[in-house]
Amino acid sequence: MPNQNERIVNSNTSSKSSVPTILIVDDESDILELLELTLARMGLEVERAMNISDAKHMLELHHFSLCLTDMRLPDGEGLELVQHIVKYCVDLPVAVITAHGTTENAVAALKAGAFDYLAKPVSLKQLRSLVKSALNLPPLKSKVSSGIEDEEYALLGESPPMLQLRSMVEKLSRSQAPIYISGESGSGKELAARSIHAKSARHGKPFVPVNCGAIPENLMESEFFGYKKGAFTGADVERGGFFQAADGGTLFLDEVADLPLTMQVKLLRAIQEKRVRKLGSTQEENVDVRIISATHQKLTERIEDGRFRQDLYYRLNVIELKMPALREMKDDISLLANAILARLCEASGRIKCNLRKSSLEALIQYDFPGNVRELENILERTLALCSDVEIGQDGLQLESFEASPPDVVVAQPATSSIALPLQDYLDRLEKESIVEALEKTKYKRTAAAKLLGITVRSMRYRIERLGLNDE
Numbered sequence: 001m002p003n004q005n006e007r008i009v010n011s012n013t014s015s016k017s018s019v020p021t022i023l024i025v026d027d028e029s030d031i032l033e034l035l036e037l038t039l040a041r042m043g044l045e046v047e048r049a050m051n052i053s054d055a056k057h058m059l060e061l062h063h064f065s066l067c068l069t070d071m072r073l074p075d076g077e078g079l080e081l082v083q084h085i086v087k088y089c090v091d092l093p094v095a096v097i098t099a100h101g102t103t104e105n106a107v108a109a110l111k112a113g114a115f116d117y118l119a120k121p122v123s124l125k126q127l128r129s130l131v132k133s134a135l136n137l138p139p140l141k142s143k144v145s146s147g148i149e150d151e152e153y154a155l156l157g158e159s160p161p162m163l164q165l166r167s168m169v170e171k172l173s174r175s176q177a178p179i180y181i182s183g184e185s186g187s188g189k190e191l192a193a194r195s196i197h198a199k200s201a202r203h204g205k206p207f208v209p210v211n212c213g214a215i216p217e218n219l220m221e222s223e224f225f226g227y228k229k230g231a232f233t234g235a236d237v238e239r240g241g242f243f244q245a246a247d248g249g250t251l252f253l254d255e256v257a258d259l260p261l262t263m264q265v266k267l268l269r270a271i272q273e274k275r276v277r278k279l280g281s282t283q284e285e286n287v288d289v290r291i292i293s294a295t296h297q298k299l300t301e302r303i304e305d306g307r308f309r310q311d312l313y314y315r316l317n318v319i320e321l322k323m324p325a326l327r328e329m330k331d332d333i334s335l336l337a338n339a340i341l342a343r344l345c346e347a348s349g350r351i352k353c354n355l356r357k358s359s360l361e362a363l364i365q366y367d368f369p370g371n372v373r374e375l376e377n378i379l380e381r382t383l384a385l386c387s388d389v390e391i392g393q394d395g396l397q398l399e400s401f402e403a404s405p406p407d408v409v410v411a412q413p414a415t416s417s418i419a420l421p422l423q424d425y426l427d428r429l430e431k432e433s434i435v436e437a438l439e440k441t442k443y444k445r446t447a448a449a450k451l452l453g454i455t456v457r458s459m460r461y462r463i464e465r466l467g468l469n470d471e
């Protein structure tokens, strides 16, 4: 039973007009009563409708802060009401209540723009956290942000693909739907995930990024779900996993294609049930986590190969966000380059430098296989090697990037590259060791991994990260 502390509106201090009102739409009076009681205990006003047409009528007459609707109603599907609200009441979050086990309905509602869903039998704890999140949503901005404004995770750019992307980000940040972010390496997938979280009702709660390719398979379950004391040797204390850490916030599953199949099954269950079980525990606990996943790989191909479960894919990919490649936004290169340069100069405490027209033109001509991250690397290297205030085309040394794409760089001795930014230098060392180990073992990855003292998984991840796959 909820206690007084869970009231989100205090009836002693707030006037009736400032109390958020929730519209609940259901044709079963016992569910209506349960919902109404719970919401009233949270200090909220409730209005009821028993069918779609009454609900539409009430939406015209009153201002609501949230609409909760059943999926099956006497005069149609709840989905119709979702579509109506998305179209005519853009600022109103709508959540659906789905029959137990009908996940397709939930997915369809989220795709149509529902804020979230609750499965029957409705868990009151989940209901309360859904309502709190919905009421916590910042008001919808009338204009999509320019990206230039001082946001912490701003996706910069004014080209049509970037404008479209930002408007999607704005919309998606107002829903709890799982998002699947696809796009080439360095195209801003993680930045987009952080931006969605930062704009969402969950922004006060953690954003937990997880690199699915970097966790050893035998530790995956305990890392994701936590463990009880004594669950295995070395488990001296009880610990929560990523899900518990992200409770109330966002779990970002990066490189999700790298999840082993056994883990995929467990993840699917956790997402569907919104519950997890710690390793060594007999009890499940509720978790309220929004999942955003990303990969630069083609997940559909991995499904065809049998390396990724289709059911999990459908669960993760409720809404897909495609990051444009930098070469598709040539008009933005100048804006991005200047913004990155200004940031780098400020961070290193040096006076602001500019790119000459010729350097900008060279950058615009360049193909950027590594996208914005590559642009950042080029500019970082330029600043490290050139002290001029006006950076000319020579300072950029683009030819060396073009002449030596990631897989060719390996051929140069590491000692000559000490002037590179640290990450590039370390990457080069790592590449050299891997290539050497592969050559010594006649390109047998297992043997090469052994030689380097790393797991095959970690080896595969590094090969992919360093772009050595084509060798």
Ligand SMILES: Nc1ncnc2c1ncn2[C@@H]1O[C@H](COP(=O)(O)OP(=O)(O)OP(=O)(O)O)[C@@H](O)[C@H]1O
Binding pocket: 154, 155, 156, 157, 183, 184, 185, 186, 187, 188, 189, 190, 191, 192, 295, 296, 336, 372, 373, 376
């Ligand atoms: N539109 C953008 N505006 C500003 N910075 C950007 C933009 N896109 C990417 N970046 C920057 O480029 C770098 C790479 O972005 P991010 O790490 O999000 O890429 P990614 O798609 O996750 O890459 P990977 O596939 O390699 O993991 C980051 O420093 C990020 O801040």
Ligand SMILES: [Mg+2]
Binding pocket: 189, 190, 254
């Ligand atoms: Mg990333």
